[in-house]
Amino acid sequence: MNEEIFNLSIRKFLKMVGVKSQHEIEQAVNKALAQGVISGKDSLPVSVNLRISTVRLDVKFDGEINLE
Numbered sequence: 001m002n003e004e005i006f007n008l009s010i011r012k013f014l015k016m017v018g019v020k021s022q023h024e025i026e027q028a029v030n031k032a033l034a035q036g037v038i039s040g041k042d043s044l045p046v047s048v049n050l051r052i053s054t055v056r057l058d059v060k061f062d063g064e065i066n067l068e
Contacts, residue, residue, distance in 0.1 A: 021048075025065065041068045 025046075032038045044065040051058050 029065075029067070038067070043067070 029038070029044070033040060038044070044067070046063050046065050048061045049058070050061070
């Protein structure tokens, strides 16, 4: 295995996930605000599941997104 290629590939994947996730979260939150589903002062529980079935990786990350 080429460690440099492996690490660059992981970083590229994580960057893509980070950028796209932020965009999706922003759109969902703005829509929920416009519809009155949430207020601008909420704390939103969030979770992400990371799976790589080939190597039997299945990890859940929990956190919180604060709007104020």
